[in-house]
Amino acid sequence: MYDATIIGSGPAGANAALEAHDLGLKVLIVDEQRDAGGQIWRVKSKSILSAPSTEASIKGDALRERLKQSSIEVKFETRVWHIDKNEEKNWIINLVSKDGSHSVLSKALIIATGAQERVIPVQGWTLPGVVGLAGATALFKEHMMVPGKSTVVAGSGPLVFFVASEVIRLGGSVAAVVSINGFSDWIKALPAMVLNPKLLWQGIKWIGDLYLKRVPLYWRHGIRSFEGLGHVVGVNVRKANKKWYLRHDPNIFIAADSVCYGHGLMPSIEASRLAGAVHTYEPALGGWVPFTDENGRTTVPYLYVCGDNAGILGAQAAPHRGRLAAYAMVEDLNETLPEDLLAKRKAEKKLLKWASIFGKAATGLSILQPGAGGLISKQTEVCRCEGINRLEIEKEVKTGALSPNAVKSGTRCGMGPCGGRFCSESMALITEQATGKTRAEIGLPTARPPLRPVAMDEIAKDLNYDDLPIPGVSPL
Amino acid sequence: MNFKFDIAIIGGGIMGCETALRLTEGGMRVVVLEQGDIGQGASGVNAGTLSMQIKRVKLMPYAIKGHAIWEKLGEIIGFHKTGGYTLAFNDREAELLKERMMLKKEAGANISFVSLNQLKEKEPNLANKVVAASYCPDDGYANSSLTGYYYRTRMENAGINYVEKFKVTNIRQTSDGYEVSSGENLIIAKRVLLACGGWMKDVAAMIGEELPIRARINTVSVTERAPKLMSTVIGHATGLLTMKQKPNGTVLIGGGWQGKGTPEEGRGTVATDSLIPNLQLAKYAVPKLSNVRIVRSWTGFEANVPDFYPLAGALPNKENLYVLGCVRGGYTIGPYISRLMGDFILGEEPEMPLFDPSRSFESA
Numbered sequence: 056m057y058d059a060t061i062i063g064s065g066p067a068g069a070n071a072a073l074e075a076h077d078l079g080l081k082v083l084i085v086d087e088q089r090d091a092g093g094q095i096w097r098v099k100s101k102s103i104l105s106a107p108s109t110e111a112s113i114k115g116d117a118l119r120e121r122l123k124q125s126s127i128e129v130k131f132e133t134r135v136w137h138i139d140k141n142e143e144k145n146w147i148i149n150l151v152s153k154d155g156s157h158s159v160l161s162k163a164l165i166i167a168t169g170a171q172e173r174v175i176p177v178q179g180w181t182l183p184g185v186v187g188l189a190g191a192t193a194l195f196k197e198h199m200m201v202p203g204k205s206t207v208v209a210g211s212g213p214l215v216f217f218v219a220s221e222v223i224r225l226g227g228s229v230a231a232v233v234s235i236n237g238f239s240d241w242i243k244a245l246p247a248m249v250l251n252p253k254l255l256w257q258g259i260k261w262i263g264d265l266y267l268k269r270v271p272l273y274w275r276h277g278i279r280s281f282e283g284l285g286h287v288v289g290v291n292v293r294k295a296n297k298k299w300y301l302r303h304d305p306n307i308f309i310a311a312d313s314v315c316y317g318h319g320l321m322p323s324i325e326a327s328r329l330a331g332a333v334h335t336y337e338p339a340l341g342g343w344v345p346f347t348d349e350n351g352r353t354t355v356p357y358l359y360v361c362g363d364n365a366g367i368l369g370a371q372a373a374p375h376r377g378r379l380a381a382y383a384m385v386e387d388l389n390e391t392l393p394e395d396l397l398a399k400r401k402a403e404k405k406l407l408k409w410a411s412i413f414g415k416a417a418t419g420l421s422i423l424q425p426g427a428g429g430l431i432s433k434q435t436e437v438c439r440c441e442g443i444n445r446l447e448i449e450k451e452v453k454t455g456a457l458s459p460n461a462v463k464s465g466t467r468c469g470m471g472p473c474g475g476r477f478c479s480e481s482m483a484l485i486t487e488q489a490t491g492k493t494r495a496e497i498g499l500p501t502a503r504p505p506l507r508p509v510a511m512d513e514i515a516k517d518l519n520y521d522d523l524p525i526p527g528v529s530p531l
Numbered sequence: 532m533n534f535k536f537d538i539a540i541i542g543g544g545i546m547g548c549e550t551a552l553r554l555t556e557g558g559m560r561v562v563v564l565e566q567g568d569i570g571q572g573a574s575g576v577n578a579g580t581l582s583m584q585i586k587r588v589k590l591m592p593y594a595i596k597g598h599a600i601w602e603k604l605g606e607i608i609g610f611h612k613t614g615g616y617t618l619a620f621n622d623r624e625a626e627l628l629k630e631r632m633m634l635k636k637e638a639g640a641n642i643s644f645v646s647l648n649q650l651k652e653k654e655p656n657l658a659n660k661v662v663a664a665s666y667c668p669d670d671g672y673a674n675s676s677l678t679g680y681y682y683r684t685r686m687e688n689a690g691i692n693y694v695e696k697f698k699v700t701n702i703r704q705t706s707d708g709y710e711v712s713s714g715e716n717l718i719i720a721k722r723v724l725l726a727c728g729g730w731m732k733d734v735a736a737m738i739g740e741e742l743p744i745r746a747r748i749n750t751v752s753v754t755e756r757a758p759k760l761m762s763t764v765i766g767h768a769t770g771l772l773t774m775k776q777k778p779n780g781t782v783l784i785g786g787g788w789q790g791k792g793t794p795e796e797g798r799g800t801v802a803t804d805s806l807i808p809n810l811q812l813a814k815y816a817v818p819k820l821s822n823v824r825i826v827r828s829w830t831g832f833e834a835n836v837p838d839f840y841p842l843a844g845a846l847p848n849k850e851n852l853y854v855l856g857c858v859r860g861g862y863t864i865g866p867y868i869s870r871l872m873g874d875f876i877l878g879e880e881p882e883m884p885l886f887d888p889s890r891s892f893e894s895a
Contacts, residue, residue: 470827508755514825
């Protein structure tokens with residue numbers, strides 16, 4: 056039995072674990088990656104270990120070193136497939152790794168599963184050669200690879216410019232940058248960004264580099280469609296307005312053999328939903344988030360969240376959120392918090408407040424505007440697993456399916472192996488447009504295990520038939 | 532309040548909706564009140580098995596009629612008549628199988644015992660460990676996910692009023708009927724039918740009726756699309772496994788393994804220690820499932836009374852108050868028993884007897 060299990064060891068989860076460990080708790084870290092660091096401080100693959108360090112890799116290495124020096128138990132390359140409780144109300148955390156499956160018991164649970172990217176589907180987005188913005192950054196950090204010879208980078212938020220500058224840094228060529236945000240949106244975000252001069256300077260440098268390299272920069276433009284047969288060969292771009300509606304102008308065609316495309320990050324909430332926490336819709340925090348107090352306590356006893364899965368505030372805020380969650384957990388487990396920790400908590404809260412201003416400004420650039428749903432054309436495939444397009448979802452809504460569960464049942468949208476992780480956002484956008492209901496009113500489909508598909512063999516070991524716990528025979 | 536319904540039906544599952552359709556045909560003005568979405572409770576999340584072999588002996592005539600209704604609907608609700616085998620893996624189970632299937636056969640189900648060679652020919656992927664098997668050519672399945680779509684559309688076409696997200700919080704008897712409320716919202720009706728499955732006990736209590744209902748929490752799992760592993764519905768002598776492969780390749784695994792939670796708490800959750808043996812049993816029956824991935828597991832509430840027979844009839848203490856549910860095999864039997872219930876409420880003699888809710892309950 057552990058005092059605390061922490062799912063995810065990015066900057067939030069790892070710092071929560073370190074703090075809890077320092078305070079004397081028996082801590083377990085579970086992470087599906089090879090090592091700690093999360094997406095932002097991702098560990099490099101073996102083949103590029105000799106590559107020059109970046110700020111992210113240095114910070115990540117320091118964190119990894121601290122974890123190694125501690126006696127925190129870690130299980131890497133291990134996935135959580137179900138979160139359950141036993142009769143004593145301890146958490147049962149069901150794990151699967153290449154060594155098979157097992158479960159651990161824990162008094163408290165901190166979920167720090169981070170973010171996932173939001174991609175608004177438009178015609179042709181499933182063509183090979185189209186990758187997500189966040190997916191592209193993983194490619195850079197882990198393998199130092201560029202997605203193609205000539206790349207269009209498109210979407211919303213700062214990630215567009217980071218990805219474009221990385222493509223250039225790694226020797227690729229950027230055919231164009233297409234930002235649905237206008238330059239004025241950035242100017243508006245400036246006062247908040249000034250709070251973090253280092254990151255602001257980075258941003259200015261990214262954009263400056265693009266100008267220097269004479270990369271065509273399309274401010275306030277959106278992608279109408281991806282073109283190509285079997286592989287992407289370019290994109291059709293149109294001028295947009297502030298609300299992300301595309302104008303009825305002729306298309307501007309930009310040739311490219313690869314496109315990085317995305318609309319910011321969404322909190323990864325599957326684990327906190329499966330654990331039973333109440334969630335609310337907060338566009339300024341990236342979408343649906345667990346409802347928490349300022350320390351990361353959820354509505355479920357002994358369940359805490361920290362990091363981007365609790366609302367997208369970025370890597371600067373994450374360590375503070377991790378430590379605050381650890382204090383809250385220690386406070387609940389010991390039923391008190393010593394004086395010195397109360398002071399530390401106060402200090403962390405102050406730091407978090409400053410870091411959040413910057414994080415919120417960055418997240419603000421990707422808040423979905425009213426035109427977002429309109430980017431999805433009638434024939435656009437929304438659910439890749441089951442091949443469901445917008446029209447089929449609209450038809451289902453017209454027959455009276457008003458909730459995600461009802462739409463899912465009628466169309467199979469979200470019933471495939473991804474479990475709706477990629478399409479439930481689009482399904483909600485379409486429902487929002489078709490019904491006029493708000494996202495909060497539309498809600499979410501019911502959370503179900505497993506969190507990721509698991510092979511029968513991984514979780515159901517071979518049976519000694521006589522051991523099968525047969526509870527009785529059904530009445531005749 | 533200037534409008535008044537002839538009947539308010541609490542619960543928008545198969546039974547509530549099908550009864551509503553019958554009553555509307557009979558000329559009544561009906562409103563269906565559903566706390567969630569139409570057809571998204573047990574009616575929409577059960578494993579969809581339409582198997583005679585798992586029906587209770589006394590309910591067999593009802594199951595045969597219900598099965599015929601689903602068959603007639605066909606593709607709209609994803610009906611497939613595949614035949615089905617029930618397996619025994621040891622002598623004790625073989626004995627059980629023989630005894631039980633003989634009685635079901637006498638009750639009218641088209642069940643026969645098959646040789647292991649016949650079984651192997653039809654289902655080559657089954658484990659060699661089977662010692663006995665029975666077969667029913669009428670067994671099959673429908674797609675319970677389509678229940679909501681189907682009944683919504685039918686009620687729309689019939690002009691039936693239904694209200695979703697109407698969670699009943701109070702029922703009050705008046706001089707000439709009932710007031711059913713959800714918070715501040717009020718519906719007035721001359722009659723009330725309780726058809727709200729796992730939630731029936733609580734709703735009945737609102738009007739002072741104590742029903743000995745217990746909710747079971749059945750677990751169902753579905754796999755990713757797999758190569759063809761089976762062509763019929765596979766069951767187990769104890770009833771603890773139902774399995775079928777859909778035309779799209781996904782395999783649906785059920786068998787009534789119990790999850791956690793109560794209807795009052797919401798949807799119930801999957802319990803690790805019952806999900807795993809459910810999957811182990813499935814894998815034991817079809818070893819090739821080993822490498823197939825489970826994509827989703829879920830639960831649904833099945834309401835039962837101690838004798839595991841339906842509640843279908845009028846409640847004795849109050850006028851014009853009816854109850855329908857706890858059918859045991861409700862997905863198969865639901866459409867038929869609901870029509871009987873409709874006839875009864877319309878004052879007609881039902882084709883087959885109903886199940887008096889005021890009977891004394893003895894454990895089966």
